[in-house]
Amino acid sequence: MNLALPRLRRAMMLTPIALAAALVACGGSDDNDTPAQQPLALTIAHINDHHSNLDAFAAQTMKIGGVDTQVELGGFARVTQAFKAYEGRDxxxxxxxGDANTGTLYYTLFKGQADADLMNTICFDAMAAGNHEFDDGDAQFKSFIDRLHAGACQTPVLAANIKPQVGTPLAPKAADDYLKPYTIKTVKGVQVGIIGLTVKGKTQNSSSPLATTVFEDEAVAAQRIIDQLKGQGVKHIVLxxxxxxxxxxxxAARLTDVDAIIGGDSHTLLGDFSHLGSGYAAAGAYPTQAVNKDDKPVCIGQAWEYSKAIGEMRVSFNDQGEVTAxxxxxxxxxxDSFKRQDAEGKWAAVDAATQxxxxAAVNADPSLKMLTAxxxxxxxxxxxxxxxxELKKQTIGTVTEALCLVRTPGHTTNRxxxxxxCEDANKLARGSDIAQVVAQSFLSASLRADIAIQNAGGVRVPVKAGxxxxxxxxxxxxxxxxxxELPLTGAQVAAVLEDAVAAYLDAGQAEGGGHPYAAGLRWHLDMSQAKGARFTQIEVKDRATGNWSAIDPAKTYIVATNDFIAKGQDGYATFKPIYDSGNYVNNYLLYTQTFVDYIRAQGTVSRPAAGEYSHQSVITKDGTKLP
Structure with missing residues (x-):
């Protein structure tokens, strides 16, 4: 596929063949005397955000040949097999x-050791530092990298915009002891620079890096290293x-000389998966085509999440190092094991002919890779x-219907x-069923709280029925x-909600991980309004009577929440001075344990009644009212 370079504005009406010729004639540098080198056809195989999800996901439903089919999806050993297909290629x-860590019991029990060992079955050429690599601080991140470097792979971990203070765990002797700004790989005799970038605000606000670890603006750091590599004669740049x-x-639009971006953090599925069912709606094309500051093409790719997918980007360069396709x-x-519903609607293994x-349908579908581990x-x-x-096997209760996972109601990605x-869960006003239930577990665990608040990003996966x-x-x-537990006036509670939403709508934090869900508290939300006017009709439920009434701005309420956002993380700025003053009670209850205790006490859990959802009405940023 030939790329139309927007710098050739008048060429936009050319035929593809004429445009391709124009691209080559244009050259790859502002310096006309830049020496040529051999053209390059580069393949980039990539994953992101596996989040300690090392096992496969059983009984995942997708349409194959137009028929609902249950498959086993992902699993890191299958991802390894997918990468094995590239062995012997130069x-x-x-x-x-990034975001190898945090998300399952593999991290809870082994703190990144299992992730590093599985990653070393692939030997990545580079890894970006993800924000969740800092969840347990710089010292734990160091331990993960040590394990990653314990074998022969020695995968460089890249973060051009992070500068640990010398003398701290990630920089015992020098700032780049553990986190390198870039690495250079030689591909078919051509140097390719790979520059790492980590989300600044989200890592500082949503993880636990040391206060002395400096995070630079992503674009500023990227351009500095791009210029450095360009000065060394490196013409091919991958972020x-x-x-x-x-x-x-x-x-991409802020930088010169960048050719491709391989990304993570937003767990974005790119490509055309619509034939697999509505639950596999993608957020854009793969690869997505953008332009850099020079109006030259940039190819952008991401590969969803949780060891479920692998991306393969193919980038062609001319002899000036410029992207042509x-x-x-x-x-x-x-x-390769499949189930379909029988005449009674029960899932059963398919017969040989159906298999x-x-x-055949899978093998003909480029959006699927059928692999053994x-x-x-x-x-x-x-x-x-x-x-x-052994730990996972313990049953704690039953869920009567799927508890769907959503960050922000109306988000393009269906998590x-x-x-x-949960096929259309992201399109509904109620938002995240599972975050709602987690908030209810907080309220149940706190004997004195009036309301409970949980951030969307702290809840990681949906729960299927059963x-x-x-x-x-x-x-x-x-x-x-x-x-x-913190004391807040009604006015402060409203401010907390406004802060959380403004953090991603106005301040640029990613993905709505701070989006609020609550128990004993409900509202109408209009994201098309300015901060301060987004939340209306805020009501509090009386725990004794069960009656709802308008929140009293002057009344003090006890709010149960997790200590992470109580400290002001994920945009919860109004919480921070209260917490910092020491005006709170720490129950020392692990938030996961409160959830476990709630499920055990209930025995059977369903989606909350409509009136219990924190979101009673939602209008999206573009003015769409959600059902």
């Missing part, structure tokens, strides 16, 4: 765009970012999985894709947050 870069899909597109495909990684039809990676995983399995009953186990609970809430 035109491939293998990249990980390996963990800042989010929308931020990647915006970043980009293409490729992100593909979901699945197993052959499904396999790599034996070596499976063996590495088995050393950890036994310990995890519950593949979970039956038995819920200890493993499910620790996957839903994988962090080590504890429950605290």
């Amino acid at each position: 035109d491939v870069l293998k990249l990980h765009a 390996l970012t963990h800042i989010g899909y929308q931020a990647d597109k915006a970043l 980009c293409g490729g495909q992100a593909a979901l990684v699945i197993g 052959q039809q499904i396999v 790599d034996a070596g990676a499976a063996s590495v995983l088995k050393a950890y999985s036994g310990q995890v399995d 519950s894709a593949g979970t039956p009953g 038995p819920i186990t200890m493993g499910d609970a620790f996957t839903v809430l994988p962090f080590t947050n504890v429950l605290v």
Whole structure:
């Protein structure tokens, strides 16, 4: 696919063949005497945001051949097998765009060790530092990198905009001891520079880096290193970012001389997966085509989340190092065992003839890769999985209907894709069922709280209907947050809500991870309004009577929440001075345990009644009223 360079504004009406010729004639540098080098066809294989999800996801529903089919989706050993297809090739870069850590019991129990060992079955050429690599601080991040470097792979971890203070864990002797700004790989005799970037605000506000660890503006750091590499004669520049899909597109326009961006953080599915069902709606094309500050093309890719997919981007360069074409495909990684509904509507293994039809349909579909698990990676995983399995098996209750995961109501990405009953969850005003239930568990655990608030990003996965186990609970809430209680006036409660939404609508924090959900508190939300006017009809439920009434701006309420946002993280600025003053009670209850205790006490859990949802009405930023 030939790229139309926007710098050739008058060429936009040319035929593709004429435009391709114009591109080559244009050259790759503002210096006409820049020496030529051999053209390059580069393949970039990449993943992002696997978040300690090392096991496959069973019983995921998608349409294959137009028929609903259950498959086993992902699993790191399958991802390893997908990367094995590139062995022996000298035109491939293998990249990980960050957030290897946090999300399942593999991290809870092994603190990144299992993730590093599985990553070393692939040997990535580079990894971007993700914000969740800092969840347990710089020292834990150092331990993860040490494990990643314990074998032969020595994968460089990149973050051009992070400068740890010398003498701290990530910089014992020099600022770049553990985090390198870039790495240079030689591909078919041509140097390719790979520059790492980590989301600044989100990492500072939503994780736990040391206060002495400096985060620079992403674009400023990127351009500095691009200029440095260009001065060294490196003409091919790939940014390996963990800042989010929308931020990647915006970043491209601010920079010169960048050719491709491989991203993470927003868990974005790119490409055409509409034929697999409404739950697999993508946020854009793969690769997405943008332009840099020079009006030259930039190819952008991301590969969803949780070891479910692998991206393959193909970028062609001319002899001046200028991009002439980009293409490729992100593909979901699945197993070869399939189920379909029988006459009674029950899921059952397919017969041999149907198996052959499904396999043929999968093999003809570039958006799917049917793979067996790599034996070596499976063996590495088995050393950890036994310990995890014993804990995960404990059943704590039953869920009668799927509890869908949503960050912000109306968001383009459906984080519950593949979970039956959650196909359109992101399009509904109620938002996240599971975040709502988590907030209710907080309120139940706190004997004195009037309301409870939970940030959307602290809840990680949906819960499908059926038995819920200890493993499910620790996957839903994988962090080590504890429950605290703070006194707030009604006016301050309203300010907390406004702060949380403004953090991503106005201040540029990514993805709406701070978006609020609450128990004992409900509202109408209009994101098309300015800060201060977005939340209306805020009501509080009396715990004794069950009656709802308008919040009293002057009355003091006790708010139960997790200590992470109580400290002002994820945009919860109004909480911070209250917490910093010491005017709070720490219950020392692990927030995951409060959820476990709530499920056990209830025995059977359903979606809350409509009137209990915190979101009673939602209008999106573009003015759309959600159903």
